[in-house]
Amino acid sequence: MSEEIKNTAEPKANNKILEVDNLRVYFHTKKGDSKAVDGNHFDMYENQTLAIVGESGCGKSVTAMSILGLVSEPGEIMPGSKILYTGNGKNVDLAKASDAEIQDIRGNEISMIFQEPMTSLNPVFTVGEQIMENIRIHEDISDEEAKARTIKLLGQVGISRPDEVFNNYPFQMSGGMNQRVMIAMALSCSPKLLIADEPTTALDVTIQAQILMLMNQLKNELGTSIMLITHDLGVVAQVADWVNVMYAGKVVETADVQTLFKNPKHPYTIGLMSSMPSLATEGSRLNVIEGTVPNPVYLPKGCYFADRCKHCMQKCLESQPPVVEFENGHKAACFLYEEAEQKGE
Ligand SMILES: Nc1ncnc2c1ncn2[C@@H]1O[C@H](COP(=O)(O)OP(=O)(O)O)[C@@H](O)[C@H]1O
Ligand SMILES: [Mg+2]
The missing domain is CATH 3.40.50.300 (P-loop containing nucleotide triphosphate hydrolases)
Incomplete structure (x- = not known):
């Protein structure tokens, strides 16, 4: 025992x-x-x-x-x-x-989603820029590739019109949408x-x-x-x-x-x-x-x-x-x- x-x-x-x-x-x-x-x-x-x-x-x-x-x-x-x-x-x-x-x-193989998306997202960057940045910290890829991947991810987490949402700032979206963005970000490097x-x-x-x-x-x-x-x-x-x-x-x-x-x-x-x-x-x-x-x-x-x-x-x-x-x-x-x-x- x-x-x-x-x-x-x-x-x-x-x-x-x-x-x-x-x-x-x-x-x-x-x-x-x-x-x-x-x-x-x-x-x-x-x-x-x-x-x-x-x-x-x-x-x-x-x-x-x-x-x-x-x-x-x-x-x-x-x-x-x-x-x-x-x-x-x-x-x-x-x-x-x-x-x-x-x-x-961290942020690559192990990533995290927090309770409050608004405190984890940066208010002065668009959601697209933030996800792209996260991808580029861990991978050496071109802007075009990072952008294409970001738009695809936004679609995968159930955001409609992801190419438009790419250019949104967090304050322009609901809590649920921002939480989806956080999940897209957490998934951007295909974590294990x-x-x-x-x-x-x-x-x-x-x-x-x-x-x-x-x-x-x-x-x-x-x-x-x-x-x-x-x-x-x-x-x-x-x-x-x-x-x-x-x-x-x-x-x-x-x-x-x-x-x-x-x-x-x-x-x-x-x-x-x-x-x-x-x-x-x-x-x-x-x-x-x-x-x-x-x-x-x-x-x-x-x-x-x-x-x-x-x-x-x-x-x-x-x-x-x-x-x-x-x-x-x-x-x-x-x-x-x-x-x-x-x-x-
Ligand atoms: N930075 C800290 N300094 C002192 N105590 C802390 C700190 N962070 C967490 N704790 C204490 O650790 C315990 C567990 O906290 P936490 O893991 O956040 O709980 P939960 O996530 O289950 O609500 C709590 O008693 C909390 O007060
Ligand atoms: Mg807790």
């Missing part, structure tokens, strides 16, 4: 492109170390979408930032962390790579791995559904591996193959998407599900999980979810819960299932 979930998303026949092992990211603050990510383990494969789900402050974005080499002081990727990127025949530990090595991969951090949170539901469909299509057509970060289980249900549920810097449950929805084990996962509008029965009140995620500077000795958990027992306050394995790689870190584990069920 180990104390941390070592997730291994179903490999099927796909190539592994990322192996994250024992990832710890601490922010060294005056009050002490803020353990934003404290022992994260997972693998990513081509043509798969891994969803990372959890409330705000659970370490989802910090996990993504570490893969992209964007953790800076007072943050530190702690010694012993491994982020092995094996896409495109490479073998680079991004936890230890130099800035130059990371820059060569796309990290999407709350990509649809700022969008209305119709646009959200279109963007999620687009991401699914990319995965299927280009074999892209997608890491989808969200606090919304509804989004997970629509696009994920595999799911890691994070709480206070740790993965508390991992499973394929069908299993997770059919048979959630961790009280936190169950709580998240019963707070989803689409899963609650009509007319019933939504169950919000009372309380808040603990401050990562002052983590309790026992289970981090204990103070919010309906099933909390004495031992939950005293030590870290065991990781219990169910069928098909489904795992949860919780004392509730400890006996089943011991009986070998």
Whole structure:
């Protein structure tokens, strides 16, 4: 029995492109170390979408930032962390790579879509210029070729009249259109791995559904591996193959998407599900999980979810819960299932 979930998303026949092992990211603050990510383990494969789900402050974005080499002081990727990127025949530990090595991969083989497109797009350049620029940083091609590729990409993300939109400034377009531009930019170098951090949170539901469909299509057509970060289980249900549920810097449950929805084990996962509008029965009140995620500077000795958990027992306050394995790689870190584990069920 180990104390941390070592997730291994179903490999099927796909190539592994990322192996994250024992990832710890601490922010060294005056009050002490803020353990934003404290022992994260997972693998990513081509043509798969891994969803990372959890409330705000659970370490989802910090996990993504570490893969992209964007953790800076007072943050530190702690010694012993491994982020092995094996896409495109490479073998680079991004936890230890130099800035130059990371820059060569970021925006090229690994790219990212952020929550708020308007803060990531430059207001003084047209969207076409920005995508072209991104292509030319990584590839030595002519203006004409870069422009043609940009217009094609805008079309691929579902923008009609892409040759006109090429000349638009971000402020001339809706949030949904700008998010499509961000996706086109993220795809401009045919990434092996796309990290999407709350990509649809700022969008209305119709646009959200279109963007999620687009991401699914990319995965299927280009074999892209997608890491989808969200606090919304509804989004997970629509696009994920595999799911890691994070709480206070740790993965508390991992499973394929069908299993997770059919048979959630961790009280936190169950709580998240019963707070989803689409899963609650009509007319019933939504169950919000009372309380808040603990401050990562002052983590309790026992289970981090204990103070919010309906099933909390004495031992939950005293030590870290065991990781219990169910069928098909489904795992949860919780004392509730400890006996089943011991009986070998
Ligand atoms: N630059 C920073 N300095 C100090 N603490 C940080 C910093 N960035 C993130 N954190 C802390 O790390 C924890 C995880 O944050 P984050 O990964 O952004 O959460 P999520 O994306 O799951 O909402 C939070 O407690 C947050 O306060
Ligand atoms: Mg975040």
